[in-house]
Amino acid sequence: MIRPSTDPASLPISLQALTPAFAVGEVWLVGAGPGDPGLLTLHAVNALAQADAIVYDALVDPRVLGLARPGTLLEFAGKRGGKPSPQQADITRRLIALAREGRRVLRLKGGDPFVFGRGGEEALALVEAGIPFRIVPGVTAGLGGLASALIPATTRGTNQAVVLATGHAAAGSEEDLDWAALARLRQPLVLYMAVANLPRIADALMAGGADPATPVAIVASATLPSEQILETTLDAAAEALAAAGIAAPSIVAIGSIVGLRARLRGLTEGMTA
Missing domain, CATH: 3.40.1010.10 (Tetrapyrrole methylase, N-terminal domain)
Known part of the structure; x- marks a missing residue:
């Protein structure tokens, strides 16, 4: 044949x-x-x-x-x-x-x-x-930007859902999200336009029951040569963000998926060594 x-x-x-x-x-x-x-x-x-x-x-x-x-x-x-x-x-x-x-x-x-x-x-x-x-x-940057940063949006055994949300709304506005409800989902959050409001969002998530040690990654200028990636935790996110001087455009990932990046980085660096 x-x-x-x-x-x-x-x-x-x-x-x-x-x-x-x-x-x-x-x-x-x-x-x-x-x-x-x-x-x-x-x-x-x-x-x-x-x-x-x-x-x-x-x-x-x-x-x-x-x-x-x-x-x-x-x-x-x-x-x-x-x-x-x-x-x-x-x-x-x-x-x-x-x-x-x-x-x-x-x-x-x-x-x-x-x-x-x-x-x-x-x-x-x-x-x-x-x-x-x-x-x-x-x-979309919330998925492609994370993939570029070696953060899978979903993996079997890690999460059953992923939430795409905007962090742009001002506190107390009608458009602001119920962060406590999102915290109770215990699923990763991928936030657009959230850098300016990240300190408030982190506080709201922790007040809603999120573990302060929850991993956080901030990916600025995703997929570009100027890309910056900051890894921190929910309770340290505001201070780490201010110290790093990262600004928009950035994607913020919050949850267990962030922890996979270190393992994937170790594998890829070993392959190219």
Whole structure:
């Protein structure tokens, strides 16, 4: 029996054959992943190659924008906490206006557009405006960033769930989470936008019954050459964070999964020694 060759070189598959065409007047909401351009999906690379206008967020690596066609309109629409930022309504109106001009509009977001990326809000607005759109998922930082830092989101025998949450809300606000309830789950937490509020969150978790010795990892600039990883414990997190001077963008992992990093690091360092 003759089997077909499995040599990739013998399979003449083009990028265009694998990905959909980007029609004029469409808006694609595309996830750029956690930072490293190598983590872009094929659909994302295809969108960059076809777009006439790219409206991008602050967390998009400049090397990703370098994949755009020459002459593509690039518009910054980044939001950063505590700094003057474009209003969401203005961003949405701009997407609609560019599409109505007959452009292929790429809304480029860090991570995944539907994971704390306001992609759902923008998609709803496009529907109401009658603008055709496509969602291109990306590697969300809460999973890809941890994997890059050798922290598995789940492992058999360690956890049965993982909670993705935002730590952005102010204490006492209607949007703030019930941290005591999350502490009682006894499952790992992966927090986005939590660095500024981490001291308060840690106190709230411990007040809710979380063990003060619970491992914590803070991963800043995940997957990038400037990546920083701080390992500490829940009771020491605030002091360790202040001493290290780590700032956003960062992902915070809290729970037993963090303890696996030391074992994986030991194995990988031994393999490369």
